[in-house]
Amino acid sequence: xxxxxxxxxxKILIVDDMExxxxxxxxxxxxxxxxxxxxxxxxxxxxxxxxxNRYDLILLDLQMPGMDGFQVMEGLKEIETxxxxxxxxxxxxxxxxxxxxxxxxxxxxxxxxxxxxVLARVHNMLEVRLLHKELxxxxxxxxxxxxxxxxxxxxxxxxxIFTMTRAAEHKDEDTGAHVQRISYYSRALARMLGLDEAFVxxxxxxxxxxxxxxxxxxxxxxxxxxxxxxxxxxxxxGHASMGAEILGNSKSPYLRMGAEIALNHHERWDGGxxxxxxRGDAIPLPARxxxxxxxxxxxxxxRPYKPxxxxxxxxxxxxxxxxxxxxxxxxxxxxxAFQKHHQSFCDIFDTYTA
Numbered sequence: 001x002x003x004x005x006x007x008x009x010x011k012i013l014i015v016d017d018m019e020x021x022x023x024x025x026x027x028x029x030x031x032x033x034x035x036x037x038x039x040x041x042x043x044x045x046x047x048x049x050x051x052x053n054r055y056d057l058i059l060l061d062l063q064m065p066g067m068d069g070f071q072v073m074e075g076l077k078e079i080e081t082x083x084x085x086x087x088x089x090x091x092x093x094x095x096x097x098x099x100x101x102x103x104x105x106x107x108x109x110x111x112x113x114x115x116x117x118v119l120a121r122v123h124n125m126l127e128v129r130l131l132h133k134e135l136x137x138x139x140x141x142x143x144x145x146x147x148x149x150x151x152x153x154x155x156x157x158x159x160x161i162f163t164m165t166r167a168a169e170h171k172d173e174d175t176g177a178h179v180q181r182i183s184y185y186s187r188a189l190a191r192m193l194g195l196d197e198a199f200v201x202x203x204x205x206x207x208x209x210x211x212x213x214x215x216x217x218x219x220x221x222x223x224x225x226x227x228x229x230x231x232x233x234x235x236x237x238g239h240a241s242m243g244a245e246i247l248g249n250s251k252s253p254y255l256r257m258g259a260e261i262a263l264n265h266h267e268r269w270d271g272g273x274x275x276x277x278x279r280g281d282a283i284p285l286p287a288r289x290x291x292x293x294x295x296x297x298x299x300x301x302x303r304p305y306k307p308x309x310x311x312x313x314x315x316x317x318x319x320x321x322x323x324x325x326x327x328x329x330x331x332x333x334x335x336x337a338f339q340k341h342h343q344s345f346c347d348i349f350d351t352y353t354a
Contacts, residue, residue, distance in 0.1 A: 002130045008032075010056035010126040014039040015046055015072070016090060017064045024113060025059060032119050043067040047075040056129045057122065059109070061090040062100065073103045082136070086129045088121060177352050178297055179208035184348045185293035186286075192337040192344075193289070202257050207290050209258035210265045213243030225304040237274045240266055257286050265290045268329040288331040292318065292338055295325060296345050311346040315339075 062069035092111035243262030264287030271279030
């Protein structure tokens with residue numbers, strides 16, 4: 001709430017080239033109890049004074065030599081970027097009033113001055129101005145709280161994703177750090193491709209859910225150290241569709257992208273992937289990004305069927321192929337971005353490997 005004391009403490013600037021007018025207005029205002037009053041006869045100084053002092057009210061004469069009140073208001077608009085000009089114009093010209101309102105002034109007082117009118121309009125203007133500032137501050141506080149709450153929710157959301165996906169990853173990975181690295185690879189690659197920050201944010205949170213469907217794969221298939229039979233391979237491939245079913249039909253953009261990635265991250269650019277044999281641009285972009293990230297991390301990591309490879313060998317396999325992995329499996333644009341920035345992948349792997 002704005003108190004009478006708050007209003008009397010409002011910061012006032014009087015701008016008039018007539019000294020008699022300034023003295024009269026100061027006497028009126030001080031007699032009513034206003035304590036913070038400044039004045040200037042030079043309109044050129046007003047913007048600099050306001051920028052430094054942020055007055056709650058400017059009593060502004062419209063007719064001054066060198067620079068009139070309308071020009072002053074144009075300068076004040078560059079300072080008060082929210083569009084609210086705390087200006088009470090002083091004028092003896094009736095036709096100036098409408099023009100002043102159009103220029104952004106909030107009220108006017110007429111010459112010659114009437115004490116009752118001056119005090120009433122000043123009081124009302126200061127009350128509105130202080131309420132406006134209070135509301136603006138309250139909005140800033142709310143926005144900050146929303147930002148903090150959003151950050152907390154995202155942090156908790158990511159931790160929930162990591163916890164959920166580790167339940168699947170723990171069954172066939174040496175460490176749950178795999179899902180964490182996937183987030184950072186995907187985000188880095190999305191930025192390398194020049195994608196917008198909304199996409200970058202979504203893929204960071206969505207990509208760790210790519211293998212959530214492995215929760216439904218029997219251990220004797222998932223953990224089998226040797227090669228899989230054709231029937232076992234069909235069961236294993238089912239984790240892609242199963243993951244999409246687990247994550248599907250959600251309102252969350254993160255879960256929707258997660259479902260899209262889960263279903264399609266084993267599809268190949270040349271059409272040789274699974275579960276649906278999609279090729280080229282028919283494979284959703286998040287899944288095409290995720291695919292190369294997943295392959296890189298799999299090559300760098302120890303598996304029941306292979307040792308861990310170092311970074312140079314991994315890059316060579318992705319770029320030149322080894323029979324199992326071939327460059328035509330990847331979107332050429334994404335592959336080129338990986339080739340140019342592959343050291344970032346190495347840095348992420350080193351940073352997030354326990």
